[in-house]
Amino acid sequence: MSTRSQLRFVQRSESPDEQSEPDRVAQIYRHSDGYPDSVLRDLVQLKQLLDETRTERGPAYAAAQFMFVDTLSTMALYVDEGRDRSIHADKPSDLLEPANMEHLDQPLFLLGHGVENPADGIHGDEEYLYVVELPARSPFDEPAEWTVKVSGHSAFPRWDGPTEEAFERANWQFNGLLEHALEELVAEPA
Template sequence: MSTRSQLRFIQRSETAGEQSDTDRIAQIYRHSDGYPDSVLRDLVQLKELLDETRTERGPAYAAAQFLFLDTLSTMTLYVDEGRDRSIHADQPSDLLEPDNMEHLDQPMFLLGHGVENPADGIHGDEEYLYVVELPTRNPFDDPSEWTVKVSGHSAFPRWDGPTEEAFERASWQFHGPLEHALEELVAEPA
């Protein structure tokens, strides 16, 4: 069973306290593993990578990089599984050949994500909403903290209506620094 989610990456304008028309927003749909344990770990991994490489450039880039990293992680389900596969880890370009995909029925690495237009509404079958607030800063400054909001499980309107209303009416189980969200909402591995 899939756990669908919407992630909104946002950078507030310098003068805005709440969302305004000058905020920068990028929103993505994640079809599977949208529960906090998975999403928050992936966000921490993304932030660490962006901090180390000094490549944080705002919401659109962060959303694209999140999709890229998540796609890379799901591609491993189709590479070198020990079955009669024509895709090999030492030749990742094999993934670009449509003939190599004939044996795959709708591979998740091609269908597991979507770039959303925040004005179009959410699908209505998501179980979690996330807001990842990036700091307003010069990209060459030292890395700074990300703030996240994590909705309660299905704690928002579930219809194909305006996205903004779903995010405004959501009940948030967490709002604070990403590191604290990880501490509070993610179970330690056994």
């Protein structure tokens, strides 16, 4: 069973001036593993990668990078590992060959994510909502903390209406720094 979720990456404008730019928003749908234990670990991994490589560039990039890293992590299900596969780890371009996909029924790495238009509404079968707030900063600044909001399990309206209302009316089980969310909501590995 899939645990679907919506992740909204935002960057608030710094200026309190009403003429300032609106918040920048990028939103994605994640079909599987949308529970906090998985999403928060993946966000921490992404943040560490972006900090180390100095490649944080705002919400749209962070959302795209999240999907890319998450997709890479599922590729192992489809390559080598002694299985009768025509996709080989030493030739990632094999994944781009449609003939190599004949044995796969809707591969997760092609269907696991979607780029969402926040104005169109959410699917209605998500179990969690997330808001990842990136600081307004220059790419040349030192890395800064991310904050995250994590909804309660299905603790928001479920309809095909504007997404903004679902995010506004959600009951948030956590709102704070990403690393604190990890400490508070993620169980330690056994």
